[in-house]
Amino acid sequence: MAAPVILAIDAMSGDHGYPVAVDAALSSLREHPQLQLILVGDEGRLRAALAERNHAGDPRLVLQHASEVVEMDEPPSKALRNKKDSSMRVAINLVKEGRARAAVSAGNTGALMATAKFVLKTLPGIDRPAIISAIPSVNGHVHMLDLGANAECSADQLVQFAVMGSALVTAAYGIQRPKVALLNIGEEEIKGNDTIKLAASLLQQSSLNYIGFVEGDGIFLRDVDVVVCDGFVGNVALKTGEGVAKLVHQFMKEEFTRNVFTKAAAVAAMPALKALGRRMDPRNYNGASFAGLTGIVIKSHGSADALAFAHAIGVAIKAVEQDIPARISSLLGRVVKPADDAAPGAEAA
Amino acid sequence: MAAPVILAIDAMSGDHGYPVAVDAALSSLREHPQLQLILVGDEGRLRAALAERNHAGDPRLVLQHASEVVEMDEPPSKALRNKKDSSMRVAINLVKEGRARAAVSAGNTGALMATAKFVLKTLPGIDRPAIISAIPSVNGHVHMLDLGANAECSADQLVQFAVMGSALVTAAYGIQRPKVALLNIGEEEIKGNDTIKLAASLLQQSSLNYIGFVEGDGIFLRDVDVVVCDGFVGNVALKTGEGVAKLVHQFMKEEFTRNVFTKAAAVAAMPALKALGRRMDPRNYNGASFAGLTGIVIKSHGSADALAFAHAIGVAIKAVEQDIPARISSLLGRVVKPADDAAPGAEAA
Structure with a gap:
């Protein structure tokens, strides 16, 4: 035991x-x-x-x-x-x-x-602790930090977050070299700010398995284990994701209760819809660590x-x-x- | 004509x-x-x-x-x-x-x-143009800016964005006093940074219909017409939303193709699922303005x-x-x- x-x-x-x-x-x-x-x-x-x-x-x-x-x-x-x-x-x-x-x-x-x-x-x-949690992704889940403890972060702090995230994912899931990415925006001219660029160069020189930038959609769709960002951006991204999931749920409810045919279809579709609900249920992702x-x-x-x-x-x-x-x-x-x-x-x- | x-x-x-x-x-x-x-x-x-x-x-x-x-x-x-x-x-x-x-x-x-x-x-x-677009929300849609033109913004710029967004929504949809909110994070201690706090105080003193802060989920779920943020946060939020919508779509496809029963249910549910698809279809939101x-x-x-x-x-x-x-x-x-x-x-x- x-x-x-x-x-x-x-x-x-x-x-x-x-x-x-x-x-x-x-x-x-x-x-x-x-x-x-x-x-x-x-x-x-x-x-x-x-x-x-x-x-x-x-x-x-x-x-x-x-x-x-x-x-x-x-x-x-x-x-x-x-x-x-x-x-x-x-x-x-x-x-x-x-x-x-x-x-x-x-x-x-x-x-x-x-x-x-x-x-x-x-x-x-x-320097400062960060909030990290698992969130659902196309690969099962991804860990993201900081989710709101530090509204502004230095490049060094972002590197520390990357270390914390890597260590946690290795310990908890046995992934030896977790893929770490920095959350960034896609437009070439303004790709990131100085802090993000410096953090990227520090991570490139580190022994972490740093794979580069991901954009907002990449959190959920890319093959990545740890997504690093400051607490302002991380909190907005986390809650945006929750908002969209709720919006889809609301739209789905409206469409399936529109008339007698869609209501009948909802009954037939219930097992699949329930399985979907379980996969997206935020309760199954509750519990953020203060790393x-x-x-x-x-x-x-x-x-x-x-x-x-x-x-x-x-x-x-x-x-x-x-x-x-x-x-x-x-x-x-x-x-x-x-x-x-x-x-x-x-x-x- | x-x-x-x-x-x-x-x-x-x-x-x-x-x-x-x-x-x-x-x-x-x-x-x-x-x-x-x-x-x-x-x-x-x-x-x-x-x-x-x-x-x-x-x-x-x-x-x-x-x-x-x-x-x-x-x-x-x-x-x-x-x-x-x-x-x-x-x-x-x-x-x-x-x-x-x-x-x-x-x-x-x-x-x-x-x-x-x-x-x-x-x-x-x-000072600088911003990218603004409609995105789906529980009220139909909401306009958000900046979606990626300016990675860092001053409080004055955020106020200018609020003006641009208000004018656009009034012109395009006949809403006389559009509800304007600043995108922020929820934790009391670190509620926003100095720029956001200053922008909030400027907006409170302005003649715009400023309703306060919204968090990431509020973009989609709150009764608001214009959401203002810097281009970094706006771009991450926009793409995060797209990512979650795609993730839900992917999960739904997996659940409805799991076995012969769920496949049959998918046929019955098709009209409702298609209607849902149309409401979330990013093609129906294509076209961002450089305001x-x-x-x-x-x-x-x-x-x-x-x-x-x-x-x-x-x-x-x-x-x-x-x-x-x-x-x-x-x-x-x-x-x-x-x-x-x-x-x-x-x-x-």
């Missing part, structure tokens, strides 16, 4: 609060025998919710009280300063203290990132239901079992040359 | 060359009785193509010889310097000389933009077929009949305050 994996779950944050987190926790415990969970939040409410579900006294599930909750629209700096006993903060503290191997939260991204960075710190050689920290923090979508939240817990289990932070550190050491002032010592060794 | 509209068609550029342009020209002449066309390109080939299609001697169609063609991957600066007799350049010259009211080209975007800017110049008060120039230039997709190219010709006809450049100038004068050095004169008046 696999070694135990202990996760801290911020059970109070997110649009739907603790009932969703509790349901997700229980289904995850059933699915993953190696899993042990620390549910962080209002102990009274959590105890009641577990009792309601006939799960009081499960030895693989312990409670950790936290008296506060970070609101979904609370400014990160305020949450960080004023809510030292929030379920979010306490869950991340458990990772820092080594009592949990990862934290999972559906709380507000900005506050979660600020808190995670403050408590856990970035890995040596990483570049010394510990593992997984962000679940604020509006996640129990199925989606459980998927985010699955992402956390994978990250723990593959020890992603250590893999990122190790790859970073091989890709990015040591600073010049370290060179004499290295020569003497 | 509507007043005659004379357009110059760059018949040689684009992936498929003159046969597509000739077919599109002939179908457009059939559809729009007020239309007259100047086909620009290799006179011998164009004459032969028209003869083949039994259209030699059509009085509404004249040929203008041009000896060169700008290649699809030719650097804009090179095309501008070396190809003074290209079909692209000659078509734009016809607009400059007043012999045509607009030019339509499927040539490379960078070269077309550079040539159009050089020959036609920008309108007073416009902010003194004349009208419409860019057709390089890979456009005759149906798509004809749609771009339709966009040009609409732009001519609504006199978009004059509308942009007029709205710009009302939205953007005159420069300080003009103020004393204004007070004296």
Whole structure:
């Protein structure tokens, strides 16, 4: 049997609060025998919710009280300063203290990132953490970062993102030399800006498997494992993709409910449409990693239901079992040359 | 009957060359009785193509010889310097000389933009032209700019884009106060960068109907008429949307051809699927305007077929009949305050 994996779950944050987190926790415990969970939040409410579900006294599930909750629209700096006993903060503290191997939260991204960075710190050689997630593509899926932590990025940071993405894909999927691309635009005259051009030249010189630029459609249609971009562009691309998927869904519903013939056709087409729905279902992609920290923090979508939240817990289990932070550190050491002032010592060794 | 509209068609550029342009020209002449066309390109080939299609001697169609063609991957600066007799350049010259009211080209975007800017110049008060196009949305469609002409934009430029987009939507669709939004990302802490924040404050003070920020999914799902962003983000969003639409199409094809039952269902579902296909068909959105120039230039997709190219010709006809450049100038004068050095004169008046 696999070694135990202990996760801290911020059970109070997110649009739907603790009932969703509790349901997700229980289904995850059933699915993953190696899993042990620390549910962080209002102990009274959590105890009641577990009792309601006939799960009081499960030895693989312990409670950790936290008296506060970070609101979904609370400014990160305020949450960080004023809510030292929030379920979010306490869950991340458990990772820092080594009592949990990862934290999972559906709380507000900005506050979660600020808190995670403050408590856990970035890995040596990483300037800022980035948000990375799998998204569906013609090859199954592709990993993209940064999805919104850093609105502006330097070329060095983009290279660090490429390292993080490569290490994560290698660890989680066993792909030895993941194909890495930079997201860019296609017009020759203005192909990228100076930052992108510099990042491209740095990646070309690196030992990563850098395959060049992809455009927006290439994220989904090209044979690529990791797509790198700044957090502004990445966030817009991610949400644009979600928007188009919803638009197609809406149009499809309108067309299939147009008249009695199309309604009958919809019944016949249901198995294929349902299979399509499963492949595009964002719940099956829920769980973004905050890469570049010394510990593992997984962000679940604020509006996640129990199925989606459980998927985010699955992402956390994978990250723990593959020890992603250590893999990122190790790859970073091989890709990015040591600073010049370290060179004499290295020569003497 | 509507007043005659004379357009110059760059018949040689684009992936498929003159046969597509000739077919599109002939179908457009059939559809729009007020239309007259100047086909620009290799006179011998164009004459032969028209003869083949039994259209030699059509009085509404004249040929203008041009000896060169700008290649699809030719650097804009090179095309501008070396190809003074290209079909692209000659078509734009016809607009400059007043012999045509607009030019339509499927040539490379960078070269077309550079040539159009050089020959036609920008309108007073416009720093740089932007690429604007309609894209499908839950409300029918939305106009978005810039789609790739300017990788980096100042706040003032974003405001100019908002003016251009508003004027175009008012002119073309009779919407008196189009809802204008800035494309942004959602996380509180890093909501936008300084440029976006400044643009938002300028738009709030303007007389435009500015409704605030939209995120990537909002382009397609929110009640908005004009979405403004820089050309890098706009191009990524546009192509991301195309990519997701193609991905859904691919997944749908796979699901409906999985077995004999799903294949039978596909036959039953065909009318609804075809209607869906028409609504999402990018050919029905072909034809992007270069807004902010003194004349009208419409860019057709390089890979456009005759149906798509004809749609771009339709966009040009609409732009001519609504006199978009004059509308942009007029709205710009009302939205953007005159420069300080003009103020004393204004007070004296």
